[in-house]
Amino acid sequence: MVRDLTIGQYYPGDSLLHKTDPRVKIVLTLVFIFVIFFCKNFFSLGLMIAALLVGVFLSRVPLKMILKSMKAITFIIIITALLNLFYTTGGNVLVKYKFITITDTGVYTAIFVAVRILALIVGSTLLTYTTTPTMLTDAIEQLLKPLKVFHVPVHTLAMMMTLALRFIPTLIEEIDKIMNAQKARGADLESGGLLQRAKALVPILIPLFVSSFRRAYELAFAMECRCYTGGEGRTRMKQMKLKGLDSILIVGCAVLLGGVIALNLFFKTYNLG
Amino acid sequence: MEKIIEYKDVTFRYEGEDEAHILPLTINGVTLNLEKGSFVAVLGRNGSGKSTLAKLTNAIHLPESGQVLVEGLDTRDEKNTDLIRRKVGMVFQNPDNQIVATIVEDDVAFGPENLGIEPKEIRRRVDDALKAVGMYDFRLAEPHKLSGGQKQRVAIAGILAMQTDSIVLDEPTAMLDPIGRREVLSTVLRLNRERGITVLMITHFMEEAAQAERVIVLDKGKVFLDGSPRDVFTQSEALKRCGLDVPQATGLAKALADSGIKIKTDVLNEEECIDAILTAYKE
């Protein structure tokens, strides 16, 4: 069933990473992604993987959950790895069969790219596993606050994100229901050409739109009734304050960054891309 | 007794598509006083105007003529809207369409946050409200994983945390199964008794209305019957005329009386019905 999707889900816990300030986590995740791309060879990448494993350990998220998040993108990883394998030129030729040529650089690059993508995914799921969606949106709102100067409706955007997150499961369930109801009336959703299939979606989409509008309308009333008037004058129950823990993490990350630069330079000859 | 919500000769109609289509009055001259701390149920068939009556209390709808006063504040005055909504909280029919946040406790905090209350105080109120509706153990749950009855209790907690004096519930049990209905009703009853919160509950379930102190039956936008559950439910003819049923216990006593048996007919529930039949039997 569609509703079993796990991408971007929160894993409840009380670990160090769970307790870290979500703003710090977002910034560090961004830095992490940036640094991963900055890694030039297996030594610097290896350092980042080690750091990532420490992160996984600190998060106390079971390894099974981490693997689950990787499963969703296995296909993409395999494709990119294969592309790199076949299309990298240079280095010693290992296999040559008709138009296929595989070189040792190709093999290294393929592995390198695959590991890099995996690290990216695990790094960012670590963020969503240890941070509730509400905390995430709150943190984004906080981080984007300076943009208010340029009249960017930061609070409204954050509220929209929260509501979207809140209603995604509800709407998925609703699609399920509508599809079943139309199938029960003999709707054929699986066969036919492209045009026919597009046509078959009408009985699903119209009821979905109608009900979404009704939901939005009712939700707006409900929010007004609870005295919602936008971001002005609102307080938050969960306050974000930087703590000692956060600064340790920041310092740790700075050290990592330095390490990566050093390793990149030191093993210059092994640099891949 | 102190009046908390007053309807003074209120009329209201919904807007038609254009000026040529003027819809009939949904509320047609309602005058009512709700007393502080009371539990009032409003019954009526679909389209009787009972939901509209609820939505007039906190300025979602404004009367076309007449006045709705909440603790003396006129809903038509825009300056009062915010103040009124701090005094009257609303719970709606569809539990899914009133929960805002992705975590239960964050949703309960939504109202107090809007009021600009201090974080520590919000935390205290949220915990207290969740305990009061028996959902404290679910404070970190995701709302879409809860049952309908649990979602409605979260919605009630969201109003409690705003510490309003009254709660208006617009058919809160219509979409729930029997267990959910029981959960919600017992929660509301308890809040009314223990915390003195004034409750106005719209419903079409007789069993629920029978638990209230006062039952108002609305028909075609007018107050048709108004009294204690006993006064109202024993008028089975009148109830049937406006499309409502009486509890089976009342119906049985009435049917027996109609067949010439000497029996008390103003019975409301099973026990009273059983007693009445046994008394008649012994005679």
Next chain:
Amino acid sequence: MSIIRLENVTHNYGDGTPLCVSAIKDINIEIESGELVGIIGHTGSGKSTLIQHLNGLLSPTKGRVFIEGEDIWQNKKNIKNVRFKVGLCFQYPEYQLFEETVFKDIAFGPKNMNLSEDEIKLRVLEAADFVGLSRDLLEKSPFDLSGGEKRRAAIAGVMAMKPKILVLDEPTAGLDPRGKESILNMILRYKKATGATVLLVTHNMEDVARIATKILVMNRAQVLMYDTVKNVFAHSEELEKIGLAVPQITRICRELKKRGLALDESIYTVDEACAALLPLLQKGVR
């Protein structure tokens, strides 16, 4: 011959994962043609999983489903025809309306059956009559109807397929007593006119008591009872033990019997109770 037969039907969600749950487990049941079966049970007892097996929206993890003696999964391509034979109307069916006019919406099912234009028209008008929708409403947009009319139009959309088995999930949810009454009457009207077998999932015991011939009680993914209304309500204490309410009138009669009145235990309507009590009380008068 039974029109519906389920043989050891089990359905697991999340099969093969540690989170595997059986929504229904080892169901064996035969339903005779022409019955009106009330299906009762808690939310989560497996009612909706059960009914979605009858028209092949769900396929059993184990076991077989027979409709009119045929295993519906024998020929997978044929499953669409099973859906025309077993009309399934979900809870709050008004949310499935989508066409420009009520007529077209009711015609959606018959159209999918590849019927002729004339036959479709006939079916739509007939279905509109079953649910009491007047002709002038048929040309309106379904979104302009009142709530009660929408519900009726949606039910007509299922009836227009003229299913031999009509399955309705909580068709009276959210309606007032008069609205309930009219939905129940149109189900009876359809059944009388077509001789269909009807299955009605509901939480409302008074509805069941009023129109059902048999009751199927689901509890914890299994069938707890399947018997006549009278026999099922005779087990009222057992029903209450698993948290299901019985009609108030049944509880009253049960208590009166305990206190020494010679009453039948399985009374479930006010009229029955009145008829049973009258001789006793009149004797008392004499």
